[in-house]
Amino acid sequence: MNLLPKSHKEFGETEYWNRFFKQRGKSNFEWYGEYLELAELLHKYIKPPDDILIVGCGNSSLSASLWDVGIKKITNIDISSVVIKQMNTINVGRQGMQYLQMDATQMTFDDEKFSVVLDKGTLDALMTDDSPETLTTVHKYWSEVIRVLRQGGRFICISLLQQHILEAIVPHFVAQNFILRINRCHEAELKNSENSRDGTALPVFMVVATKFRMMPKKILEVSMSMDIGVIQRMETEKELIEAIRCAQKAAMVVSGLHRMTIGDTEVSLDLHSPGDERPRYTIYVLDQKGPFGNGKYASFIVPQGRESEWLFFTPAGRRKLLGSVSFNRLAIVTMHRGHVYKSWDDVKDELSASVQNLAPADLKPDDIIPYLSLGAELGTRELIHQGSSDCSGDFIVEDVAGDCGKILRRLIFLSNQFVIQSEAQVKIVKKGKKKIKTIDKRYLSCQHHLFMTIGIQMCEKFATSKEKPMKVLLIGLGGGG
Helix, strand or coil: CCCCCCHHHHCCCCCHHHHHHHHHHCCCCCCCCHHHHHHHHHHHHHHCCCEEEEEEECCCHHHHHHHCCCCCCEEEEEHHHHHHHHEEECCCCCCCEEEEEEECCCCCCCCEEEEEEEEHHHHHHCCCCCCCHHHHHHHHHEEEEEHEEEEEEEEEEEECHHHHHHHHHHHHHHHCCEEEEEECCHHHHHHHHHHCCCCCCCEEEEEECCCCCCCCCCCCCEECCCCCCEEEECCCCCHHHHHHHHHHHHHHHHHHEEEEEEEEEEEEEEEEEECCEEEEEEEEECCCCCCCCCCCEEEEECCCCCCHHHHHHHHHHHHHHHHHHHHCCEEEECCCCCCCCCHHHHHHHHHHHHHHCCCCCCCCCCCCCCCCCCCCCCEEEEEEEEECCCCCCEEEEEEEHHHHHCCEEEEEHHHHHCCCCCEEEEEEEEEEEEEEEECCCCCCCHEEEEHHHHHHHHHCCCCCCCCCCCCCCCCCCECCC
C-alpha cells in the first residue's frame, strides 16, 4: 500500500491527502505521538475554557481525546474532504466538536476567534523545503494563524523542527511580538523509539508562541528537561536556535550509539546549559564485550577536581576504568570548572535524561542504571588564585580533594584545562586558635621527582669543594614538587 508521497511537493496537494485517507480507511495516523504521550505538555497550555482550532487534523484521535477529558470547544479543519467526512461520522456523538473542510492558508473564520491554534505535523507537511514557493505558502499559513488567534492566545506547533523550519519559525514569530517557548517532547520520543524497528526516534518539539500586541523585551525560552517545569531563558533568537540544534545533533549521536556498539574507540559529547557556551558536563561512552554479572550499562561520575588525573583524562585511563567496573557500556561524566553543582542527587537528576538516552538498545525499560563514583561526594574545588601570563595565558590555582582526605593544590593553564602543570600537597596546621593551610614540602607529586632528588644528593658527594655549597640549576621540573 503506497501511503507516502512520491515527492515532497505532494504533501501540499489535496489529491494526495484524499488518496491517503481513502487507503488508510478508519486506521488512525498520528504524527509524532499520541495524546497520552503529549498530554502532560498539552494540558500545561490548553485549558477547558479554551476555544481551540486544530489545523490539518487528519484522522488523528487527538481532538477526540481532548474532548473526552473535558475540552469541548474544538474546531478541526483539513484540506481533505475525504477525511472530514470520515471524522464527522466517527465523532457524531461529541457535541460542540466540528470538522470542516478548509485550506489552512485561506481560512474563513473571523479575526481573533480562537484562544488556541494547535498544529501537530501540519507545518512539517507544508514546509518540505525552503524554496521561495514553499516559504510563500508557509507565510500565508502563519498569517492566517496570527489573524484568527486572540490576544494572549497560543499557537502550539508540534514539529521535528528541521533546520529550515527552525530558522524560519523563530524569527517570524519573534518579529510579530510573540512570546516563544520551545519544549522537548520526551515521552513522545520514547514511545516513537519503542515503535521503531531499530529503537531510535528523532527529537520531537512543541513550539508555544503566545500572541501579544507589544512586548518591551523579547521573551525566548526553552525546556529540554524531562521535568517540564524546568525552563531556561534565552537572550537572542540565535541562542534559542542553537539550543535546539545542539539537542538535535546530540540525538544523532544517541541514535548511532543505540543501534551499534562502539568497539575499541570512545564517543564523547559536551552538555551545555542553554545560552552558555561553556560545557557543563562531558560524557565519554565506552563499550566492551560481556556478558557481565553486574549488568549492561552504568554511569560513572568523576568527582570535581579529579578529571585531570590519568584514569579519567586519557583514553587509556578511561578504558582501564571500563575494564574495572564489569559493565558492557560505561558513560563516564566529568564536571567542568566555573559551574555550581549543588549535590549528588541534583547532578544525577540533571544527567538522567542524557544518560538514559545513551543506553544500549538491549537495555530494558525497567532496568535501573547505576551511578558509580569514588564515593558519595561530588568532590570539592576551591579557587585560590587566578591570573594571566604573557607566555601561557589565563591560569588558576585551585585546591581539590584527593584520595584519603588529601588536599592537592594545582596550577592549571586554562588553555589546556585537563593538564596539571604543577601540584603540591596542602596540610592543615594549627596557628594559635586557628587552623591554616600550608604546603607540605615533603610531598613529591611525580615519581621522577624522587630520582631527581637522589641525583642531586649524589652530585653533592662528588663535589670538588666541600667548603663552597654546590649550586644546582633545575630546568623543566614538570609537575611541581
